[in-house]
Amino acid sequence: MVAPGVFELDDVDGHASAVEEDVPATREAAARRAARSCPERAISVGGEAS
Amino acid sequence: MSGATEEGDRKKNRYDFDRHTPRYRHDFQEITREIQDGCPIAWSETHGGHWVAGGNREVFELAARSAGVISNDHDVKGERRGYQGISIPAPTRSGKGGFLEMDPPEQRHYRQALNPYLSPAAVARWIPVIDDVVRACLDERIEEGAIDFVEDLANVVPAVLTMAMMGIPLKSWDVYNEPAHAVIYTPPHSPDLARIGLLHEEMRRDLAGRLAEIRANPRPGLVDALLNLEIDGERPSDEDLLGSLHLLIGGGFDTTTALTAHAIEWLGGNPAERERLSRERDTLLDSATEEFVRYYTPVVGGGRTFSADCQVAGTRFKEGERLWLSWAMANRDPSVFPDPDEIHLDREGNRHTGFGLGVHRCIGSNVARTLFKRMLVQVLDRMPDYTCDPEGTVHYETIGVINGMRFLPATFTPGPRLGPGLDETLEKLQKACDEQGIAGPVTRRGARKEP
Numbered sequence: 068m069v070a071p072g073v074f075e076l077d078d079v080d081g082h083a084s085a086v087e088e089d090v091p092a093t094r095e096a097a098a099r100r101a102a103r104s105c106p107e108r109a110i111s112v113g114g115e116a117s
Numbered sequence: 118m119s120g121a122t123e124e125g126d127r128k129k130n131r132y133d134f135d136r137h138t139p140r141y142r143h144d145f146q147e148i149t150r151e152i153q154d155g156c157p158i159a160w161s162e163t164h165g166g167h168w169v170a171g172g173n174r175e176v177f178e179l180a181a182r183s184a185g186v187i188s189n190d191h192d193v194k195g196e197r198r199g200y201q202g203i204s205i206p207a208p209t210r211s212g213k214g215g216f217l218e219m220d221p222p223e224q225r226h227y228r229q230a231l232n233p234y235l236s237p238a239a240v241a242r243w244i245p246v247i248d249d250v251v252r253a254c255l256d257e258r259i260e261e262g263a264i265d266f267v268e269d270l271a272n273v274v275p276a277v278l279t280m281a282m283m284g285i286p287l288k289s290w291d292v293y294n295e296p297a298h299a300v301i302y303t304p305p306h307s308p309d310l311a312r313i314g315l316l317h318e319e320m321r322r323d324l325a326g327r328l329a330e331i332r333a334n335p336r337p338g339l340v341d342a343l344l345n346l347e348i349d350g351e352r353p354s355d356e357d358l359l360g361s362l363h364l365l366i367g368g369g370f371d372t373t374t375a376l377t378a379h380a381i382e383w384l385g386g387n388p389a390e391r392e393r394l395s396r397e398r399d400t401l402l403d404s405a406t407e408e409f410v411r412y413y414t415p416v417v418g419g420g421r422t423f424s425a426d427c428q429v430a431g432t433r434f435k436e437g438e439r440l441w442l443s444w445a446m447a448n449r450d451p452s453v454f455p456d457p458d459e460i461h462l463d464r465e466g467n468r469h470t471g472f473g474l475g476v477h478r479c480i481g482s483n484v485a486r487t488l489f490k491r492m493l494v495q496v497l498d499r500m501p502d503y504t505c506d507p508e509g510t511v512h513y514e515t516i517g518v519i520n521g522m523r524f525l526p527a528t529f530t531p532g533p534r535l536g537p538g539l540d541e542t543l544e545k546l547q548k549a550c551d552e553q554g555i556a557g558p559v560t561r562r563g564a565r566k567e568p
């Protein structure tokens with residue numbers, strides 16, 4: 068995982084979800100890295116599309 | 118505009134594309150550049166005529182954002198619109214390729230039934246088993262100082278684990294091993310085809326027997342999951358179940374073998390990078406794994422059929438037309454990947470298409486990653502100075518389906534065995550699987566981690 072503190076994986080189906088809607092400043096860089104790495108382009112940070 | 122001119126306009130970007138020729142493997146980079154620079158969606162007259170999408174953006178738009186107009190359906194009995202599934206050309210014999218040749222919502226039921234066995238949490242339970250199989254494979258060769266990384270390691274471990282996850286006896290891996298690979302790499306003109314056909318028949322019979330056996334005496338695993346599947350109150354046909362079991366074997370065997378062998382070959386040729394990966398594995402192994410998946414793209418692409426007239430990424434398509442989505446070419450698009458034809462173990466923002474995109478994205482990606490990493494780290498630890506033998510190395514002659522390898526012999530400084538050989542290890546692990554029920558699903562959601 069690119070950003071384990073920002074997302075968590077469901078044990079049953081493996082789907083990822085945000086740990087919390089508001090990303091703390093300390094994790095912002097990780098969240099943006101994750102958005103840049105997501106092949107399905109399913110992650111957006113701060114309203115920024117992908 | 119006349120009909121003929123309109124057709125010509127729609128298909129103005131043409132490319133004579135045949136991924137089943139040796140030339141496709143030898144000139145892959147050049148073909149990719151030509152299609153990406155000149156098309157990047159091309160019409161090819163080969164194999165009855167089909168579209169080829171080779172640019173990353175185009176592949177993404179078609180695979181991940183066009184679910185409503187793209188179909189995976191393989192209508193083997195001619196009950197619907199006669200679509201031919203994911204192979205181009207369509208295979209001459211064989212039925213539907215399980216849930217990969219179905220569309221949602223039917224396909225989604227299969228995925229939901231199998232996900233609890235394949236999530237990261239479910240796969241993590243298998244790590245001790247995987248590690249012991251890898252250990253045994255290496256022990257078989259460690260005293261000799263010589264190994265074939267394909268035959269002695271990368272063929273064995275994914276096959277054994279696939280058996281284990283399905284709920285099939287581990288030692289059966291050998292029944293499935295040769296046909297599962299040979300059916301991919303044996304060209305249609307090979308004199309060996311009849312023998313491979315017989316092996317494949319034996320595998321089909323064995324698998325049908327396992328299905329009947331587990332139906333009579335339920336045992337946890339992927340087979341049991343499919344046997345319990347109900348779609349709108351109805352059980353799928355045995356034909357569809359067997360198609361899906363063959364799909365799991367096809368997905369579980371040759372793909373991870375291809376990835377692992379290629380990575381080991383590359384690292385053998387780049388010993389400084391091999392040392393760096395070993396030393397910095399805590400930070401580098403994850404990104405290196407994704408990079409090898411990107412660069413080697415074991416599953417080179419997938420066929421689709423347009424289910425409606427539509428316009429996507431600037432091209433107009435008609436219902437019934439065939440499309441090849443090239444994961445391999447999308448993974449070498451310089452607009453997304455700087456230096457696309459080079460391996461950067463620490464590549465960031467690696468949005469590769471190596472596991473496909475969209476609703477049919479590889480359901481076993483967590484299994485593949487885990488198997489790959491566990492095999493690689495033990496090789497790095499126990500055979501750190503291995504040297505591959507280019508003379509004995511054999512890649513698949515054609516890579517129209519899987520970018521695979523048949524042989525990768527290597528030598529290394531011999532070392533001591535750490536435990537029993539493969540047969541004895543599999544017997545021991547079989548007991549552990551039976552007693553601990555590791556092949557069952559993960560049914561409880563873990564506690565939310567503290568952020």
